[in-house]
Amino acid sequence: MLTDPTTPSQGDVLTADVARAPGNGVVNENTPENSLPCSHCGLPSAVTSQDTDAPVFCCSGCQGAYELIDGWGLADFYALRDQLDVEGQTSISGGRRDYSAFDSNLFLGPSTPVTMSDGLQRTRLSLHALHCGACAWLIENAASRTDGWLVSRVSLVDHTINIVFDPSKIKLSEIARLLDKLGYEPAPQTTNSDDAFVRQNRKLLMQIAVAGFCAANAMWIGIALYAGEFSGVAASHWNYLRLIGTGLGIVSVVGPGRTFFRGALASIRTRTPHMDLPVAAGLSVGTIAGTINAVTGRGSVYFDSLAVLVFLLLLGRWIQFRQQHRAARSVDLLLRITPRHAKRLGTDGECDLVLVDSLQVGDVVEVSAGEGIPVDGTITNGQTTVDRSLLTGESEPIMLGQGEKVVAGSVNLTRLIQISVDAIGQQTRIGRLMKTVETAAATKTPIGQLADRIGGVFVVVVTILALVTLLAWWQNGWAIAAEHATSLLIVACPCALALATPLAIAVAIGRSAHRKILVRDGSSMQRLSGSGTVWFDKTGTLTEGRPRVVEMLGDTEAIGLAAAIEAHCCHPVADCIITEAHRLRLDIPADAFLEGVGSGGITGRSGGRSIAVGTLNFLRKQSVSICDEFSQAAENFSLRGHSPVTIAVDGRACTMIGIVDPIRRGAAESIGNLRKSGWRIGILSGDNRQVVQQVAQKVGIDQDVARGELSPEDKLEIVRRTGADAGSVVMIGDGANDAAALAAADVGIAVRGGAEISLQAAPIYLASTKLVTLAELFDAARSTKYLIYTTFAVSLSYNLVAVSLAMAGQISPLLAAVLMPISSVSVLALTLGWPIYRGSQP
Structure with a gap:
């Protein structure tokens, strides 16, 4: 089946599994700052120095991938990747995911393999963690070294892989497992609009390729003819070149150029001015006149102008199409936050892995600890802690049990539960919120409206002036009249008008990317050029989104006992306590176990003692003895914006820790810069009001606009209400709970560390950890607006002068x-040459 490469001995490598848990790609807080990078993924390892050239690894998953690649003789992958200067790391799961479901057609859905005439099977899968050509090279070479895996074609455009394999020699699940070991997570394709985009994108690129070929060759022929006007050329050669050039022009017009004739006909039928109308008229007149002149050997031929015109217009249309697709992809947000598959419980008590779309209301699904909840429903069996922060913004997980409601997009943290399905897909709570994204994406932007108005006026004016020119010169003969009208239609080129906005936006996007500001929808840059209101989410936006212990009261040894039972949980508070225990170098008993999970805390046994961890209310329900000192301390912690967590040992509260999510570096400076630019600043958060007020005070935001305990619907309503009377409204968020507000705002900005749903909903993403780049972004937006208006002015001025001379x-x-x-x-x-960013080189 799979080829077994030679594996280096364990002593040849240095690993550090403590630095990163396989598959999560997160560096531990205790990782040394001067640590050596992992030889496979590039993340820091726990190794600080070594005397040999042996490879260093941050986890066993990276070590396994390295050994697999090296054993196949494909170690050149690392050199190729370094040459391409790829930023980011290769995600490694250590091969621990279960891919047995890839042998089920019910699971694969649109990726179900198709059996060909020779018995081989073909399928197409999505592939995550692709970075560059080196990744494609590695995967395609891995296929050639695996028995039964015959063809592998990787597409970096849409991150997919086409696979042809022999099912008698290898299963698709084995290929998926092998891809996972290499660091690339395969998944079935989704049934969304991406396939239509790929087809249309390929069609446009083919048209541009044909038009570019014709334009390039026509220009060379044109240069030869123009040179012949001065140096002389044989009549036979002159006629030959004119006919060949005319042929190229005709191919360009009737081939890729026919799309403009379709647009012109549609414009005539609907009586709506469209830029395709003068283009089609100019192409028609130029082609007919040029062909007649080429055949008769008299007058000018216009083949080079026609071919270049078609090429430039198609290029501008492709740029615009790509931008529209980026904006339209936000309607597929639902697929990026909720699981696509669910474990449906059958009547025999067995679970089948099925597509979520195939579920019916009333079905029962099973969700294990650590898995995402795929549906809205009611818990029918089990009790667990649920993280709803992606939807509600609550920083603390909550306890839910039988009969209580759960929503899609939440994460089950601690125990297995069974859920009766109430709603799926667009009918879920998050699905209804995502519909606002589609509405926002379909709204015409101000810059688009301006371009449409200018284009409509341009079309009408040019068409009228061409007719006026034709009639004015008709008395001098139809040939002269047609020549002057043709000159006007050719010289009144709409290329600059069509290219001005997308070209300026493309340059602004590129310059922004150099500053780690990723702009998906460049038209939003115009909206940042004025003034208005900026709403910040708190968790993960103004704060880092990584809570930590900042103060403590009582016995430190109890933290080690608490860490032992918290190790059986999966939530931010557990991570805080475990990290603090490691920092204090406390003993963490290995015999600990979890007894119960309640609303606000957990109980268990550690080191032979009874342990309870949670809020004071939770501990009181456990009959824990709490002294007045701890009651007062809890109130003081809250006043300082710290969440109090108490640890009880053998029925007595003995330790209290204060947990806080640190303020992002540069947050106060960024807010100060925005204020100076005339923007009003506020906070919209789902977190505790007291905590929100404390954060607002630290970053310099007025208390009356620091709002806490808000639901996603509340945020959406505030953003909409603000937009009615406050100019441009900007929402800066980090989390799926902000997706609707991000879409409803004039501009949505997602920050680094945010949930993937926010990145997809927001047209702008800050990849930099420094919020001070926000002020640079707003300045660049103003500069981009001035650039667009300047290019419009230049283009229209040129056309005014050129058209006047032609007439x-x-x-x-x-x-x-x-x-x-x-x-x-x-x-x-x-x-x-325009300086989008101050002090930057063009």
Whole structure:
């Protein structure tokens, strides 16, 4: 089955499993700052120095992947990856995921293998963690070294892999497991609009390729003919070149250029001005006149102008199409936050892994600890702690039991539960919130409206002026009238108008990326150029999203006992306590076990003693003795913005710790800069009001606009209400609970560390940990707006002068062909030389 590569001996490598748990890719707080990078993924390891050249690893998953790659003789992958200067790390799961479901067609859905005539099977899977060509090289070479895996084609455009395999020699689950060992997580494809995008994108690229080929060759022929006007050329060669060039022009017009004729016909039928109308008119007149002149051997031919015109217009259309797709992808957010598969409980008590879309109301699904909840429903069996922070913004997990409601997008933290399905997909709470994203994506932006208005006026004016020119010169003969009208249609090039906005946005996006500001929808840059209101989420936005212990009262040894039972849980408070126990170098008993999970805490036994950890209310329900000192301390902790957690040993409260989510570095400075630019600042959070007020005070936000304990619907309503009378509204968030508010705001900005749903909903993403880059972004937005208006002015000024000369008969078709690209070239040069960011090089 799978080829077994030679495995290096254990003594040849240095590993540090304590640095990272396999699969999660998170560096431990105790990782030394001067640690050596992992030889596979590049993350820091716990190794600080070594005397040999042996590879270093941060976990056993990376070690296994390295040994697999090296054993196959594919170690060149690392050199190739380094040459490509890929940022980011290779995710490793250590091969611990269960891929047996990949042999089930019910699980695969659209990725179900198709059996070909020779008995081989073909399928297409999504592939996560692809970074560059080195990744594709590694995977495709791995296929050639695996018996039964015949073909592997990786697409970096849509992160998919096409696989052809022999089912008699290897199972698809084994290929999936092998991909996982290499660090690439396979998944069945989703049934969304990506396939349509890929087809349309491929079609446009093919049209651009054909138009580019014709334009390039037509220009070379044109250069030869223009040079012949001065140096002389044989008549036979002159006629031959004119016919060949005309042929290229005709191919460009009737091939990729026919899309403009379709648009022009639609414009005539609907009586709506469209930029395709003068383009189609110019192409028609130029093609007919040029063909007649080429055949008769008299007059000018316009093949080079026609081919270049088609190429540039298609290029601008492709750029616009890509931007529209980025905005439209936000309607698929639901698939990126909720699981696509669920374990459905059958009548025989056995679980089948099925697509969530196939579930029916009333079905019972089983969700294990650590898994996402795929549906809205009611718990029918079990009790567990649920993390709802992605939906509600609550920083603390809550305890839910039989008969209580759960929602899709939450995470089951501690115990297995069974859920009766109430709603799936778009009918869930998060699904209803995501519908607002689609509405926002469909709204025409101000810059788009401006471009449409200018384009509509341009179309009407150019068409009328071409007719006026034709009629005005008709008395001098139809040939002269047609020549001047053709000159006008050629020289009045709409390329610059079509390219001005997408080109400026593309340059702004590129310059922003260099500063670790990723802009998905460049039109949102215009909305940041004015003034208005900026709403910040708290958790993970103004704060780091990683709670930690900041103060303590009582016996420190109890923290070690608590850490032992917290190790059986999976939530932020448990991580805090465990991290603090390691920091204090406390003994953590190995014989601990969890007894119960309640609303606000847990109980268990550790080191032979009874342990309870949680809020004071939880401990009182456990009949724990609590002295007045701890009651007063809990109140003081809360006043300082710290969440109090108490540890009781053998029925007596003996330790209290204060947990806080640290303020992001540069948050106060960033807010100060925004204030100076005229923006009003506020906080919208689902967290405790007292905690929100404390954070607002620290970062310089007025108390009356620091709002806590808000639901996603509350945030959405506040954003909408603000937008009615406060200019531009900006929402800066980190978490799926902000997705609807991010979409409803004029501009949504997701920060680093945010949930994937927020990144998809927000058109702008801060990859930098420094919030001070926000002020730079707002300044760049103003600069981009000025650039767009300037390019419009340059293009329209050029057309005004050129059209006037053409109507006066001062521009021949030959000169029009030479002048035609000037507008586009001017816009291109102006855009590339414009300083989007202060102090940056163009």
